[in-house]
Amino acid sequence: MVDFNSKYSGGISNFFNKPTPFKNIQLGVVLTTGKVTVSTNSKANQNRDLRFNADEHAIRCRVLGSQYDNDLTTDELPNCFPLLPKHLNIVPKEREVVLVITFGEDEKHSDRFYIGPIISSLDKLNFDSTDGTAMSNLAVGLTSPAVNLDRLPEADGIYDDPQNLIIEGRNNTDIIQRDNEILIRSGKFVINNPLVFNKENPSFIQINSDMSYEEEDGRVKSNVSVTNIVSDKINLLTYKEGSPEFNNLTKVVNRKPTYIDNEELQNILNEAHPLVFGDTLVSYLQLFKAALVNHVHNGNGNKPTDRTDTPTRALEEFLNQAEQLEKDMLSKNIRIN
Numbered sequence: 001m002v003d004f005n006s007k008y009s010g011g012i013s014n015f016f017n018k019p020t021p022f023k024n025i026q027l028g029v030v031l032t033t034g035k036v037t038v039s040t041n042s043k044a045n046q047n048r049d050l051r052f053n054a055d056e057h058a059i060r061c062r063v064l065g066s067q068y069d070n071d072l073t074t075d076e077l078p079n080c081f082p083l084l085p086k087h088l089n090i091v092p093k094e095r096e097v098v099l100v101i102t103f104g105e106d107e108k109h110s111d112r113f114y115i116g117p118i119i120s121s122l123d124k125l126n127f128d129s130t131d132g133t134a135m136s137n138l139a140v141g142l143t144s145p146a147v148n149l150d151r152l153p154e155a156d157g158i159y160d161d162p163q164n165l166i167i168e169g170r171n172n173t174d175i176i177q178r179d180n181e182i183l184i185r186s187g188k189f190v191i192n193n194p195l196v197f198n199k200e201n202p203s204f205i206q207i208n209s210d211m212s213y214e215e216e217d218g219r220v221k222s223n224v225s226v227t228n229i230v231s232d233k234i235n236l237l238t239y240k241e242g243s244p245e246f247n248n249l250t251k252v253v254n255r256k257p258t259y260i261d262n263e264e265l266q267n268i269l270n271e272a273h274p275l276v277f278g279d280t281l282v283s284y285l286q287l288f289k290a291a292l293v294n295h296v297h298n299g300n301g302n303k304p305t306d307r308t309d310t311p312t313r314a315l316e317e318f319l320n321q322a323e324q325l326e327k328d329m330l331s332k333n334i335r336i337n
Helices: 006-007 045-052 262-271 277-295 314-328
Strands: 025-032 060-063 080-082 096-099 111-115 165-168 172-180 181-186 202-214 219-232 234-236 251-253 258-259 273-276 293-296 304-306 328-336
Touching: 060 096, 234 262, 251 328, 273 277, 277 314, 314 328
Parallel strands: 080 111, 234 328
Antiparallel strands: 025 060, 025 096, 096 111, 165 172, 172 181, 181 202, 202 219, 251 258, 273 328, 293 304
């Protein structure tokens, strides 16, 4: 375990090693997440551990810069539960920093609550530790503030205007709610580089209820609702009466929802039907119709030829274009069942 007090002491008095008065809200470093080994030392310790394991959002953290937890080992730290409702809460990672809320000085070893983690910069949403830059923006921080993302042109487009309602994922995803528009994105930045916008192949769904476009006759239509789905590969699948049917679309691994894994994805890409481009199919059928109407057979058993009483060479045109149109009418990247 990292000794966070000595990490920052440097032999001088500072926020992390000087005595501090009691406060109901303090900074704490996360030391335990997930499941713990249930203690058999006492019934009280056993019940505390069982309650901890029953709540996947529970953590144990050590309050920094006070006498709160100096006499406690990591295993003896009180349970700390999210103050936010669970459908909004993010479970912090070990070594991240949270705000710890206690009931009172005489109950400092009772159950606690937390809000966090504290993140110094959006490019560190995946992990920002107390021995790194988590508190760099705070007055008590001992490291320099993070780089200003507005000064990095290559990062433009990764992080939206904070005036909008944004749900940021830990790594490379977000949901952005703007005026009359919702964006759901995955792969917004280059993989493993949260400072470079991904211009090549982000997956996103754009839902907009107030767009404008120009029709072929030049008229502009406004207030049009549009949903755009963009990705390298797109699969539109059904559970029932599909052709073919895929029976492994809701896979669970280690009790976690995986849905379509790489193995099933490969199966879908091999077996599902490529989507047909309607306009290309219509062109093919129009050529076929013209060839059918304008061909003749010069004698029984002979191959069809174009009629000679019309300048139209419909059969020849169909035969010249049919093979290419048959290739062009099938999407390489959108599949259905």
